[in-house]
């Protein structure tokens with residue numbers, strides 16, 4: 001029987017971004033621990049929002065601000081997301097993830113600690129394959145960043161590798177330009193909008209996980225998975 005690799009981006013895809021993405025929220029949380037960085041962090045977030053930082057510049061600053069910060073800050077950042085994002089939105093995703101032919105993956109340019117805390121808070125206890133930047137921890141504090149995602153095409157290569165590993169078709173869901181290569185390499189690509197108008201890069205739009213559930217049912221019936 002064929003499997004379906006379900007490849008999801010993290011920020012903006014697993015949850016809608018309101019004002020700040022998860023890494024910006026974590027940088028803001030770090031001010032509690034490193035008050036002297038407050039002004040620099042606000043400038044860093046402003047520059048990030050305006051797309052002024054190269055990934056290497058972003059990562060170096062992000063690591064310098066977060067290094068030595070208590071890992072509790074990760075959970076505080078994620079809890080902020082759930083102050084505006086209703087966890088009920090994830091019920092459809094849980095039903096999708098419970099299907100025996102689904103092989104779930106999160107392919108993200110974001111941070112593994114934030115992704116894992118999100119999955120825990122959301123009750124998404126499934127066997128995800130995760131590609132993301134890794135924050136090492138020492139004594140309950142964030143320490144160093146390890147860049148597993150060096151190029152946006154890494155998401156595409158990981159998806160192709162997963163498809164081969166599971167002899168699977170692929171459904172990919174993203175929300176922005178860094179997902180383009182992954183979506184292009186997918187059999188069934190979708191842009192998730194969370195009800196907002198956004199650039200879809202020519203891919204089919206879905207509003208939320210309710211719509212994704214319907215799409216996956218259609219795909220599974222087309223390829224006789226159920």
Ligand SMILES: [Mg+2]
Nearest residue numbers: 009011012175
């Ligand atoms: Mg995104």
